[in-house]
Each structure stands twice: as structure tokens, then as C-alpha cells.
Amino acid sequence: MFDSLSDRLGGIFDGLKRKGALKEAHVTEALREVRVALLEADVALPVVKDFVAKVKEKAIGQEVLKSVTPGQQVIKIVNDELVAMLGAEQSGLNLLGVPPVAVLMVGLQGSGKTTSTAKIAKRLTEKDGKKVLMASLDVRRPAAQEQLKILGEQTGVKTLPIIAGQQPVEIAKRAMEAGRLQGFDVVMLDTAGRLHVDASLMAEVIAVRDATSPLETILVADSLTGQDAVNVAKEFDAQVGITGVALTRMDGDGRGGAALSMRAVTGKPIKFAGTGEKMEALEDFHPERVASRILG
Ligand code: GDP
Numbered sequence: 001m002f003d004s005l006s007d008r009l010g011g012i013f014d015g016l017k018r019k020g021a022l023k024e025a026h027v028t029e030a031l032r033e034v035r036v037a038l039l040e041a042d043v044a045l046p047v048v049k050d051f052v053a054k055v056k057e058k059a060i061g062q063e064v065l066k067s068v069t070p071g072q073q074v075i076k077i078v079n080d081e082l083v084a085m086l087g088a089e090q091s092g093l094n095l096l097g098v099p100p101v102a103v104l105m106v107g108l109q110g111s112g113k114t115t116s117t118a119k120i121a122k123r124l125t126e127k128d129g130k131k132v133l134m135a136s137l138d139v140r141r142p143a144a145q146e147q148l149k150i151l152g153e154q155t156g157v158k159t160l161p162i163i164a165g166q167q168p169v170e171i172a173k174r175a176m177e178a179g180r181l182q183g184f185d186v187v188m189l190d191t192a193g194r195l196h197v198d199a200s201l202m203a204e205v206i207a208v209r210d211a212t213s214p215l216e217t218i219l220v221a222d223s224l225t226g227q228d229a230v231n232v233a234k235e236f237d238a239q240v241g242i243t244g245v246a247l248t249r250m251d252g253d254g255r256g257g258a259a260l261s262m263r264a265v266t267g268k269p270i271k272f273a274g275t276g277e278k279m280e281a282l283e284d285f286h287p288e289r290v291a292s293r294i295l296g
Pocket of ligand 1: 273
């Protein structure tokens with residue numbers, strides 16, 4: 001995760017630290033390199049500009065350059081601005097409602113939606129002691145409902161029994177009803193995806209949303225698609241309203257552009273990072289930890 005960006009920034013800041021006394025020109029030069037490194041990591045241009053401007057404003061302050069360790073101070077400012085860019089506040093799932101609370105999982109096909117649904121359900125069950133029911137509303141892909149059922153068996157999380165021929169809204173209502181009658185805390189609804197955002201996908205997701213009033217609507221997006229992931233999130237947020245993002249395939253993402261731009265562009269926090277195919281490969285997204293991982 002973030003390997004190449006981390007290497008680049010490490011090199012830039014090592015240079016700054018070695019200099020000892022820092023002049024404004026040194027900082028300006030280093031920030032020019034940081035700008036290039038962020039753009040090469042596929043961070044959205046407006047986000048990069050804003051970030052560099054903020055760091056510059058703080059770093060060029062007299063106290064920083066005159067301090068005993070100016071290089072360290074600049075790195076600290078970069079760290080703080082990275083955390084701010086990633087969304088400083090901690091953000092788990094909001095499940096504070098009358099149970100069963102609905103969690104709607106949305107996103108494009110292949111983004112890792114079904115996998116993430118099961119990972120999050122397992123996490124809620126094992127770590128938070130919640131009673132979770134999962135239901136697949138994907139009636140388009142023949143094996144989709146079966147796939148979630150198998151993941152349910154693997155993780156020990158209950159899935160709604162499959163009834164052939166039911167439509168997504170009917171399945172969603174049945175899931176909520178089963179959740180109520182059987183005392184579940186959380187009902188996770190795995191919706192169908194498409195290769196691209198289209199009107200019928202959105203109409204279906206909106207109908208399910210309106211039938212279930214989810215407290216959380218999590219957009220699942222593939223970090224390897226970079227800025228496309230951010231654009232998909234923006235689109236879903238505009239049309240459906242999302243409360244957060246699960247960014248998958250972070251294990252293979254050496255650049256990190258989607259992770260770094262998501263919050264700043266969409267205003268919505270990344271809540272989870274998918275870091276592998278296994279059911280355990282899910283991390284809470286902690287801005288401070290991510291920033292320190294990037295800065296090494
Ligand atoms: P969906 O169509 O959005 O439901 O996508 P799936 O959940 O079926 O995932 C598609 C593929 O991506 C599967 O082979 C998953 O194992 C894989 N996958 C999902 N999340 C991750 C992740 O975080 N890392 C890696 N390496 N693979 C993932």
C-alpha cells in the first residue's frame with residue numbers, strides 16, 4: 001500500500017532533513033517535488049494543489065524555518081495535512097437505530113461488493129457481537145446470491161434464504177422483516193452492480209434504499225481504478241447518497257490516488273480498506289495510521 005509514494009516522499013524529506021538550516025527556497029523546491037509525487041500517485045489535481053498550498057503556508061512561517069529541526073517540522077506539517085486530507089475524524093459504522101439497522105452495500109460489478117459485505121458482517125459479528133443477517137439482492141448475476149450464501153457459511157454469518165424469482169425490493173423487504181422477527185441487529189443488503197453507472201442501476205438502488213431506510217450506505221470501490229473510483233463515489237453520492245466508502249484491493253495499490261483523493265473530493269470518509277481476498281483482510285481506515293504509513 002502506498003509503496004511508491006512512500007519511497008518518493010521519503011527521499012524528498014531525507015533531503016530536507018540533511019540540510020539542517022532551511023531556507024524558504026528549499027521548502028518551495030521540496031514541495032514542488034511533493035506535488036509531482038502526489039500527481040504521479042494519481043491524486044486528483046485540485047486535492048494536490050490545495051494540499052501543497054496549505055503545507056506551504058504553514059511551513060514558511062518564521063518559527064518553522066528558524067527552529068532547531070526545520071526539516072522535522074515540515075514533515076510534521078505534511079503529516080498533519082495528510083491526516084486532514086484523509087478525514088481527521090474516526091469513522092466506524094453508525095448502527096445507532098432501532099434494530100434491525102439496514103446497511104446498504106452499493107457499487108459497480110467486480111468492485112468487491114459481495115466480498116466486502118461478508119467481511120464487514122464477519123467483523124460486526126465477531127468484534128462487535130452483533131447479530132447480523134446478510135441478503136443478496138443481485139438477481140441479475142445468476143451465481144451472486146449463491147456466492148453470498150457460501151461466504152455466509154464460511155464466516156458463520158446468517159444469510160437470508162434464497163427464493164427464486166423475487167425482485168430486489170421484495171428481497172430487501174423480506175430481509176428486514178426476517179431481521180425484525182428473528183431479532184437481528186443489522187441487516188446487510190448486497191445490491192447488484194453493473195459495469196458502469198447507469199440509470200437502471202441507480203433506480204434499483206434508490207428503490208431498495210427507500211424500502212429499507214439504511215443508516216449506512218457504503219460505496220464499495222476498487223482502489224486500483226484510481227480516479228475512476230472517486231468519480232463513481234461522487235456519482236453514487238449525488239444520486240443515492242452514501243455515508244462512506246469501502247476501498248478494496250488496497251493490497252495491490254502501490255499508488256494510493258483513490259485513497260488519498262476520496263475524502264477531499266467526495267466529502268465522504270473511507271470507512272474500510274480491503275487488503276486481500278480472505279475474509280480477514282479488512283482494515284478500519286485510520287487517517288493517522290495511513291499518514292504515518294505513507295511517511296514511513
Ligand atoms: P462484486 O461483483 O462487487 O460483488 O465483487 P466480488 O466481491 O465478487 O469480488 C470480485 C473479486 O475481487 C473476487 O475475486 C474477490 O476475492 C476480489 N477481492 C475483493 N476485495 C478484494 C481485496 O480487498 N483485495 C483483493 N486482492 N481482492 C479482492
